[in-house]
Amino acid sequence: MTAAAAAAAAAAAMELAVAKSINPIAKFGRSTPKAGCGAMRPLLRARASAATAEAAPPARGKGKKEIKETLLTPRFYTTDFEEMEQLFNKEINQSLNQSEFDALLNEFKTDYNQTHFVRSSEFKEAADKIQGPLRQIFVEFLERSCTAEFSGFLLYKELGRRLKKTNPVVAEIFSLMSRDEARHAGFLNKGLSDFNFALDLGFLTKARKYTFFKPKFIFYATYLSEKIGYWRYITIYRHLKENPKYQLYPIFKYFENWCQDENRHGDFFSALLKAQPQFLNDWKAKLWSRFFCLSVYVTMYLNDCQRTAFYEGIGLNTKEFDMHVIIETNRTTARIFPAVLDVENPEFKRKLERMVEINKKLIAVGESDENSVVKNLKRIPLAAALASELLAAYLMPPVESGSVDFAEFEPQLVY
Ligand SMILES: [Fe+2]
Numbered sequence: 001m002t003a004a005a006a007a008a009a010a011a012a013a014m015e016l017a018v019a020k021s022i023n024p025i026a027k028f029g030r031s032t033p034k035a036g037c038g039a040m041r042p043l044l045r046a047r048a049s050a051a052t053a054e055a056a057p058p059a060r061g062k063g064k065k066e067i068k069e070t071l072l073t074p075r076f077y078t079t080d081f082e083e084m085e086q087l088f089n090k091e092i093n094q095s096l097n098q099s100e101f102d103a104l105l106n107e108f109k110t111d112y113n114q115t116h117f118v119r120s121s122e123f124k125e126a127a128d129k130i131q132g133p134l135r136q137i138f139v140e141f142l143e144r145s146c147t148a149e150f151s152g153f154l155l156y157k158e159l160g161r162r163l164k165k166t167n168p169v170v171a172e173i174f175s176l177m178s179r180d181e182a183r184h185a186g187f188l189n190k191g192l193s194d195f196n197f198a199l200d201l202g203f204l205t206k207a208r209k210y211t212f213f214k215p216k217f218i219f220y221a222t223y224l225s226e227k228i229g230y231w232r233y234i235t236i237y238r239h240l241k242e243n244p245k246y247q248l249y250p251i252f253k254y255f256e257n258w259c260q261d262e263n264r265h266g267d268f269f270s271a272l273l274k275a276q277p278q279f280l281n282d283w284k285a286k287l288w289s290r291f292f293c294l295s296v297y298v299t300m301y302l303n304d305c306q307r308t309a310f311y312e313g314i315g316l317n318t319k320e321f322d323m324h325v326i327i328e329t330n331r332t333t334a335r336i337f338p339a340v341l342d343v344e345n346p347e348f349k350r351k352l353e354r355m356v357e358i359n360k361k362l363i364a365v366g367e368s369d370e371n372s373v374v375k376n377l378k379r380i381p382l383a384a385a386l387a388s389e390l391l392a393a394y395l396m397p398p399v400e401s402g403s404v405d406f407a408e409f410e411p412q413l414v415y
């Protein structure tokens, strides 16, 4: 075990141990509520009662409630834009395969989903039929998804703006990806209006804190986020196609084309990584690759295990769904990352299970009526146990991987 490996794993462990979200540009609520969820509860109850109060649908256009931004746990991201400019400067970086980016730009310009996101009257009718606890769960699902999509929009938009001079092609792709994410966020926000809620995205843009990630971390994290988003959407879509009785709300019918946007976004990040071989070809790249895989998979698993009611509500087994998504995402990721986790080893799943149990105890401590000193004392051994599980998962023998397509592109860098 190298010092860097330990440091990386410890950092991951510590982040998760304090139950903060370490998911980058999350899709579909992969952010974890803050420490022990204690602070979240009263607000969630308040929102739940608001949703219940709305059970009888109000007159059209009235009764929309603004969701308090404190209910959300989004992470908005920012990066070192000057370093980004250098990375995509064709004079500095000889690895930039401009023809690949030109081809990708054409693909994005085609705008396959230009007319896809059109709503029907089915939406409001379906939302009105969702009552009881499930209604609240749907609202939360829409809210978290919308925030996550919007987070991608903000980052891509800014990258599109900042890279315009250095690399207009890459810049335009970012702008077109921000177009997609804005569409996704907007569609989800309209979904919220079916439940008489609205998310003030302008306010969120100004009020949220932005988390800083260096460019290379943005690449790993965003690649994973897009690909995991793709696998989540497509898995839900296929499941509901086979089991239409669980098709409670029509938004899921849009996931087939929608997930292709996420897939294309992921492919673009794959091309960006290939254009920066220094982020893929050394031992540090392998350690960081595993670190980001672990962060993203564990965060999703812990989050979803707290929201089993949603997945059960649409007829999915939460843990089976998550494991399927993790395995598929990992297989996709192995085509580009130089190392990934051995998630198909049953021991990985056992470790996730133990983390879920520890996390439940952490949440219970957060929700208890004890004072904060007692709570913090009780959290220490649990956080240590979670950290040790994370470290153990990080140190499991990895799967050495790499891209076939990358090998063709840069033969000297075959792994
Ligand atoms: Fe999206």
Ligand SMILES: [Fe+2]
Pocket: 152, 181, 226, 229, 261, 262, 265
């Ligand atoms: Fe995306």
